[in-house]
Amino acid sequence: MTEAISTTPHTALTLPTRRHDPLDPPPEFDRIRQEQPATRLAFPDGHLGWLFTRYEDVRAGLADTRLSSHLPRRTSPVRITPLTEEDIEPFANDRSLINTDPPDHTRLRRLLTGQFTVRRMRALQPRIDQIVSDHIDAMARGPRPVDLVTVLALPVPSLVICELLGVPYTDRADFQRHSATLLDVTSTREEILTAIRSIREYMGELVRSKREHPTDDILTGLVHADAGGQPLTHDELVAIGVLLLIAGHETTANMIALGTLTLLRDRTRWEQLSAEPQLIPRAVEELLRYLSIVQFGLVRYAKERVELGGVVIQPGEYVVLHLPAANRDPDKFPDPHTLDFHRTNTHHLAFGHGVHQCLGQQLARVELTATFTRLTSRFPNLRLATPPDHVPMRDTMVVYGVRELLVDWDD
């Protein structure tokens, strides 16, 4: 067990972020995983933390509740946060799911898990199929070439999460813009503050209106939930509403568009799925692994001393658990850089692991399966309308993907 516990830090790395191939993680990770699987990481704000890249270590770290999701400082491995302590003060107590630990986390999460069960998500399938079909029909009638992000990838999950939460879809332009600002690591202080204030204000209004005029949706359910005699505060409701709205549309949208690029860059993949639609659920799992769109990994904070991957993390240190590197670990996934729809091992970490594992994963699976099924059957000869290396990528976004994807087809 205690092989090679080292407390002497080797040279600290900075997090590699530059990709060679837009569909692969930065190539340095293969070397890092092999030579320095548990390594010192220099955060841009000067903090000396840790980076883990092996599948086993990343999974164990995510399952370890001593590694907290409640970060005392907004420390990021890719940027110095431009926000000051005073800037953060007004939202410092915003507790949603993603930044709390048990038992607070358990209380909040259990208010929601009943809404996202496998059974509930399957019951939504006919409605999701309908939404996908409507958008694909409109796409078929519209001008060509067309940007798949605008006509399909973004609208489908946005409409689905709006209907579930009870958010008017007509307000989408504003919340999509704020959400893009918040996920972009190059946004300025002013941009971030405006986006946070606007989206909180918007959600606050919505929460107030659900209190007075209950409707049949998740937000109304949360407003009126008793939560074991501890109803949610207004700030908790706003924080959870904002989290669900952002997490619910950006992630699936990027999987749809980046997944389509992946399948069209090597068109045999597209043809394979049009010919064998029964492969699509497995293709979805494999694309989740291969693309691992939460591209900079997950950050945790050591509340206690933790041994992981042969090193000792001291209390107060920040840790990066790198999902894309773990999902390309050859010890777990043989031939990891090959996209293989026949892989039987689906234990990928694209949705995280541990108590914070993605709440919306069963919804995402239904949305992705429905979209790829209809898209490949309606447009068996869909093709990229630009060379693949001209597709603009979301290099600076916490959730990776494409900014635009021009596609064309023959009738």
Added chain:
Amino acid sequence: MRVTVDQDVCCGSGMCVLTAPDIFTQRDTDGIVELRTDTVPPSHEDQVREAALLCPSGAITTH
């Protein structure tokens, strides 16, 4: 084979239901795991082992 679940640590991810739907289900109220049966027929043992491996909160134990 027998299987037990710890409802206090379950985080309602649904992975067990996705993997072994004949053995696991989720409570409608809060999405927490429930067993349909605690005795696993031989035909389902692989599925249940897989569910225990996948479970993100370590709530599933096989005996």
